[in-house]
Amino acid sequence: MDTAELEKKVIRFITEKVENANALTITGASKFEELGLDSMDTIQLLFDAEDAFGISFEGEETKGFRSVGDIIDYISKHPPESKR
């Protein structure tokens, strides 16, 4: 999967998870707080992303996640086949 395709998929996934997604323009640069996601919402979002993309967030890395782009970067660096 190339980055553009992955970005499209992640944005589509987040669109389904965010309330009032129609009123928002979601891009890789969108910060979670701009999408109305509080810290607990973000934790839930990352949990759901594991199932949706067949990945597993390891360790403390996700604590630094602030934007949609952080998820895209992580998945591109840790594609499903490299799942530990």
Next chain:
Amino acid sequence: MRIVVTGMGVVSPIGTGIDQFWNAAIRGTSGISGIQCFDASGLRSRIAGQITEFNPAIFLTAKQLEQTDRFAQLALCAAIQALADAGSMENYEPRRLAVSLGSGMGGFSTFESSAARKFQNKSMPPFTVPRIMANSAAAWIATKYGFKGTNLTCSTACSSGANAIGMGLDLLRTGKADAVVAGGTEACVLPLTIAGFEALHALSTGFNTDPAHASRPFAQRRDGFVIGEGAGILVLEKEEQAQQRGAKIYAQIAGYGCACDAAHIVAPDMNGQVAAMQAAIEDAGIAPDQVDYINAHATSTPLGDVIETKAIKQLFGVHAEEISISATKSMIGHTIGASAAIGSIATIMTLHTGMIHPTINLDEADPECDLDYTPNHAVQRQVQAGMCNAFGFGGNNASIVFTIP
């Protein structure tokens, strides 16, 4: 000070909403069927009272669905009905609006599913703890409606719902609240929970191919209880305030009694049951011979139904034969922490409609169970005082008396 019931809501294996539930109960409908929500082939008891048509997405957002266990969703569904039935609570200060709920197990469907994930080395759903915690159902009701007063959850196994309603009564009597949303909820038609009750030899195992006849309180060939799920919610208020806001009044909640056997962690004790019933009757300020209906705990276990029969005879003497008794669990199974809340609703509807729902599957009574259990067909009777019994593990016995106001 008189405390009255001004709203009711129910989710049960024989119907959601008071009308559907009560019509099915009067017809003597069985809500017991083969377990559908998971593969039960490895269990000895493969039947349950299940709520098969339940869509929480109607009243919860996608986010709320992720954050709530099924037991909280059932409670919310019943609370929404009860509060719509009771009418506007705007007369009351938010801090005077309380919630008092009972649940024996809490968010056990989440416990079981999250534990399974952990054992498979899968990541933990972030809302595992807030879904499991037993007070989550009461918290969600308060959050939905902005009820900022006392918020309690009672966990006394099978009598949780009765004690929660009793605690609600006490909150009103002691002036700690102006209205209380009180009741019970349970959603434990689950593999680990059922296996646990099986290990105690508490469940029916001989009717897997004939589920409608499995829950048979007081009858011959009964072989244990059938697990069920559901929720029942009442709105309780002081009579004067209810009248002031023009609310309809279903019944007075006149008395509550609780007594612990202090004898055995699971085996029932007649003396504790007698003590709870007696305390409720005394609290109601009536004489025992004024009780004309009992919604029995009656789980369909070989021992429990006999002990309850003996307890009723012990307390009421010859009047026991004049009392109409019925077992809601014959139709819906044992909904644990919800059972006495749903039983209370049946008791209130008995007072309200002058109809007593039957105990189904009672063609041949156990010779040791020789009272009037309203076998198989509903009976018309104008009841003035009805009692709901709930006897839980831990030797926890609770009874509530409702009267015509």
